Amino acid sequence: MSNRKPYVREMKRTWWKDHSFYRFYMLREATVLPLILFTLFITFGLGALVKGPDAWATWLDFMSHPIVILINILALAGSLFHAHTFFNMMPQVMPMRFKGKAIDKKTIVLAQWAAVAFISLVVLIIV
Incomplete structure (x- = not known):
């Protein structure tokens, strides 16, 4: 047995900030965050729809809050951005x-x- 220790290169948490390709990749992958919230909002909306008119009205009031509207706009923008990058990649992946x-x-x-x-x-x- 050898007493040598293997070389382990230090990896900082912000390694991806050094290259534009990785920054773009991380931005693309971050588009899932507002989409998760949007999905949760819609799921709770379906639950409110099942519970009755009062729960539905409460959910509609929640959905009209400016922060929720902003999250939904971010989710739409993220979804369109993700689709744009996927569609542009498609001809290269599958000619x-x-x-x-x-x-x-x-x-x-x-x-x-x-x-x-x-x-x-x-x-x-x-x-």
Whole structure:
């Protein structure tokens, strides 16, 4: 047995701040935080809907609070930012071909946004 100790490089908690790629990555991953709160708000709203009109009115009052509205706006912005980065990455991760020719990356990204717009419109019409 050897008495040598293995080299363990010191890793600071802020290691990701030194490179722009990692800062962008951390920002992208942080978009989940307001989405978690939004999901909790909606879940409690469903519970209030089940409990009756008084609980529903209380939940609606809660949802009209300026801080909750700000959190919801941040959740929407985070969701759109996450979708933007995912859609831009998609053609690199999964290049598509049609009749042997590569489909332009911009076409793939625009098709994804068109699908989001269409689904959003359908949901808006239904609700």
